[in-house]
Amino acid sequence: MTxxxxxxxxxxxxxxxxxxxxxxxxxxxxxxxxxxxxxxxxENGKPIxxxxxxxxxxxxxxxxxxxxxxxxxxxxxxHSSWPAIDQRDGNRYWCGVGLAGSLVSRCGA
Numbered sequence: 001m002t003x004x005x006x007x008x009x010x011x012x013x014x015x016x017x018x019x020x021x022x023x024x025x026x027x028x029x030x031x032x033x034x035x036x037x038x039x040x041x042x043e044n045g046k047p048i049x050x051x052x053x054x055x056x057x058x059x060x061x062x063x064x065x066x067x068x069x070x071x072x073x074x075x076x077x078x079h080s081s082w083p084a085i086d087q088r089d090g091n092r093y094w095c096g097v098g099l100a101g102s103l104v105s106r107c108g109a
Contacts, residue, residue, distance in 0.1 A: 014051050015041050025064075032078070034062040057081065071096035072103055 019037040024030070035057055040048050050056065061080050065073040073094040095107035 014043070014048065016056055017041070018057065029067055031065045031073075032062060033065060035059050065094060069100065069103055071099040072106065 017039045018035050019039075020033045021036045023032045023034075025032070036059060038050075038056060038059060040050055042048050058081050062078040063075050063080075064078060065075055068074050075092045075094060091107070093106040095104070099107065
């Protein structure tokens, strides 16, 4: 399985596209994701160099997503090139369409 994660980079209209490879656990409760490529584009979709070197995860970083409720997964870092203090930034929850209203508060951006 593969997928992508898109980010707006540094306030300007630049985008980071992380291509992920997924492996499902035996019991089916987790997906392990590994970054297999990272690309950047401008507002017109034109490829550009990384506008903020050191501010994005490189190829090889990994995490797992644990299914905690329908349409809700929780991210846990397995391997990161970022210092431990920087790994605490952001929301650990990945939320999908159809999430129960009582859980929406976990989905902050």
